[in-house]
Amino acid sequence: MNNVEIKNAKVLIGGKFEKTAVYISDGRITFSKPKGKSDIIDATGALVLPSLFDIHTHLRCPGQEYKEDLDSVTKAAVHGGYTDISSMPNTSPPADNEALINYIKLEGAVFKRCRIHPFGTLTLGSKGERLSRMGLMKKAGAVGVTDDGKCISNGTIMMRAMEYADTHGLFIMDHAEDHDISANGVLNEGVVSEKLGLPGIPEIAETIVIKRDIEISRYLNIPMHITHVSTKRGAELILAAKKDGIKITFDVTPHHLAFTDEDCLSFDTNFKVNPPLRLDSDRTFLIDLIKKELIDAIGTDHAPHADFEKEYPFDRAPFGISSLDTAFCLLYATLTVENKIPLEKWIGLISSAPRKLLGLRPSELEEGQRANFFIFHPKNEWKVDRKTIYSKGKNTPLQGKKIKGEVLYTFNNGKMVYPF
Amino acid sequence: MGGMDCRENKEMRKHLITLDDLSKEQIISILEQGKAFKEILSRPIKKIPTLRGKTIGLLFFEPSTRTKLSFELAAKRMSADIVNFSASTSSLKKNESIKDTVMTLDAMKIDIYVVRHPSPGVPYIIADHIKGSVINAGDGAHSHPTQAILDLYTMWERFGSIKGLNVTIVGDVKYSRVVRSDISGLLKMGANITLCTPKTLLPRYVIDARVRHTFDMKKAVKDADVIMGLRMQKERQDSGIIPDEVEYNHFFGLKSHLLEHASKDVMIMHPGPINRGIEIDGEVADSKYSVINEQVTNGLATRMSIFYHFVEN
Ligand SMILES: [Zn+2]
Numbered sequence: 001m002n003n004v005e006i007k008n009a010k011v012l013i014g015g016k017f018e019k020t021a022v023y024i025s026d027g028r029i030t031f032s033k034p035k036g037k038s039d040i041i042d043a044t045g046a047l048v049l050p051s052l053f054d055i056h057t058h059l060r061c062p063g064q065e066y067k068e069d070l071d072s073v074t075k076a077a078v079h080g081g082y083t084d085i086s087s088m089p090n091t092s093p094p095a096d097n098e099a100l101i102n103y104i105k106l107e108g109a110v111f112k113r114c115r116i117h118p119f120g121t122l123t124l125g126s127k128g129e130r131l132s133r134m135g136l137m138k139k140a141g142a143v144g145v146t147d148d149g150k151c152i153s154n155g156t157i158m159m160r161a162m163e164y165a166d167t168h169g170l171f172i173m174d175h176a177e178d179h180d181i182s183a184n185g186v187l188n189e190g191v192v193s194e195k196l197g198l199p200g201i202p203e204i205a206e207t208i209v210i211k212r213d214i215e216i217s218r219y220l221n222i223p224m225h226i227t228h229v230s231t232k233r234g235a236e237l238i239l240a241a242k243k244d245g246i247k248i249t250f251d252v253t254p255h256h257l258a259f260t261d262e263d264c265l266s267f268d269t270n271f272k273v274n275p276p277l278r279l280d281s282d283r284t285f286l287i288d289l290i291k292k293e294l295i296d297a298i299g300t301d302h303a304p305h306a307d308f309e310k311e312y313p314f315d316r317a318p319f320g321i322s323s324l325d326t327a328f329c330l331l332y333a334t335l336t337v338e339n340k341i342p343l344e345k346w347i348g349l350i351s352s353a354p355r356k357l358l359g360l361r362p363s364e365l366e367e368g369q370r371a372n373f374f375i376f377h378p379k380n381e382w383k384v385d386r387k388t389i390y391s392k393g394k395n396t397p398l399q400g401k402k403i404k405g406e407v408l409y410t411f412n413n414g415k416m417v418y419p420f
Numbered sequence: 421m422g423g424m425d426c427r428e429n430k431e432m433r434k435h436l437i438t439l440d441d442l443s444k445e446q447i448i449s450i451l452e453q454g455k456a457f458k459e460i461l462s463r464p465i466k467k468i469p470t471l472r473g474k475t476i477g478l479l480f481f482e483p484s485t486r487t488k489l490s491f492e493l494a495a496k497r498m499s500a501d502i503v504n505f506s507a508s509t510s511s512l513k514k515n516e517s518i519k520d521t522v523m524t525l526d527a528m529k530i531d532i533y534v535v536r537h538p539s540p541g542v543p544y545i546i547a548d549h550i551k552g553s554v555i556n557a558g559d560g561a562h563s564h565p566t567q568a569i570l571d572l573y574t575m576w577e578r579f580g581s582i583k584g585l586n587v588t589i590v591g592d593v594k595y596s597r598v599v600r601s602d603i604s605g606l607l608k609m610g611a612n613i614t615l616c617t618p619k620t621l622l623p624r625y626v627i628d629a630r631v632r633h634t635f636d637m638k639k640a641v642k643d644a645d646v647i648m649g650l651r652m653q654k655e656r657q658d659s660g661i662i663p664d665e666v667e668y669n670h671f672f673g674l675k676s677h678l679l680e681h682a683s684k685d686v687m688i689m690h691p692g693p694i695n696r697g698i699e700i701d702g703e704v705a706d707s708k709y710s711v712i713n714e715q716v717t718n719g720l721a722t723r724m725s726i727f728y729h730f731v732e733n
Contacts, residue, residue: 189625194627197560197561198560200624311545313541313545314539316539
């Protein structure tokens, strides 16, 4: 196999951009010209960045391949600069046993594009009643446990599930939602939901569970990760808990940083997501936390759906945004272009930070490291449409829009996985 | 990345989906034309040829007797051809796509679609897939503009102007499309609005800062020119939003002794059908102050006027 030489790009090394050539030799990174022939990539104007890691991907398989399959999701991932994704266990049937974890690991590897790190459920069938086989799932390769999409409402079961997960050293993630409060809500409760006559999901549906989780985590002294925090109040509660020494971490999604409930005014179901898009004051607060480096990670909550499902009326369409193809570009447009936060300040939130949270090896652009990186051109403009995104779920708010910043190449273990 | 307000270009396409689609001047024009149609309705021969050769599709995706009847009769009085499409709840359950249904209908060259659907926003979906006009006959708790126009008409006809009128609305504000549309229309026309309802039936977020609310019926009806009662749905009690009908009637029922606090020639309105002894006492509904039946006639006249304004010539 030939070496690869990437020239004329700026390379993110140790948190700083350097203008240097990067070589791939034997699947590893080197900065000095290796022996033998090299295929040359002229990356003038582009950036070489460590490959991305998504802590929150809805795989949809097994069971809902009409929404997404392992071929399409791995394409979407590498198109978006991701070489690693963590799958959520709310598949059909739910990933609540070692056989399903095995299936996802083995079948996901077939396409040789990106690695899939499966989460298992905390409870059997995510029903919030009996514990799942967390130990055996960990042995089969599960990196963490969550009942994402649902939230265990029974405090006793939540505590037991956490104690048992911690027994096996599993990373615990919670989707903080009081389902009795969110009930039949379909978007943020506020002026917009009142105007549209649609049932709202109040902020407190999230914050009341965050508060409970903080107390459980403190009482049991077990770390817990709250995923897709959408409210200012929720983030404030977590930051205060951290100050008290409670081992609690959290992530936010690209769409909660980019959009607000006002985007739902047109009844566009591509903005229907759970937790819902909140107020601009929530959005700007979360962006501010990124500026202050107080957020632990960014996860996409990639949730692909079939066209016909998103064509239902707003109150009947499923929740979710298809995100992997565009997440990095949307973050770049929102954080760097719009809010002037340098890329090197936040890219860790979707590359090294989630790896660290899950206890996996970081992937940095260092001499001798495995060549896991992507090349991004910040000035290239492309149109998001049905053909340019590879996820089967075309349900992105960016559908039909032009976006600046394009992933040109993605390398996984030295192999070019995008373009395919 | 801001969302687009889809109303902007819809206005040009002559749809009536919310009252925001109409300017104050357009509302007045509809009211004035409504008066002319009402006069026709009192004649021995009530049919006029205005919509001859036009086809009106009545698309009712949820059961409705009164509103549908009113639209149907308005269309007949104007000599339009009528196509009825009533989707039963069972075909809704089969997840038949609205887009597919509507595209089939559009091939029949319908001029005006009258749409009733339990989900907010469906009239917009339909408007996107047809060539004619859409008139919203109620989409979930979102909007019911023709009800608001008939209510405005009833006040305008009686008082000559809506500006400065004290309008009190009593009942289930939170889940009512009628209230959303009435408030929007009344504010546009310059009325003073007071809402009276328990907190569980009041939106947590105020619809408009100009709207007052109180939990005290006596205060609510004080100096009211118009008191509008709203239907109390049985399911509110079942889902724990109010204790029961007895308690509701005690605190929020419209009773005759309250009327002495209102303006001398107060007008009692209700979109119907009424629950006697729950949101309104029989005595009040049948009193000389009540215009509940008059509202039905006005509904017919104003819907004729709306057809007249929204049909393409
Ligand atoms: Zn979730």
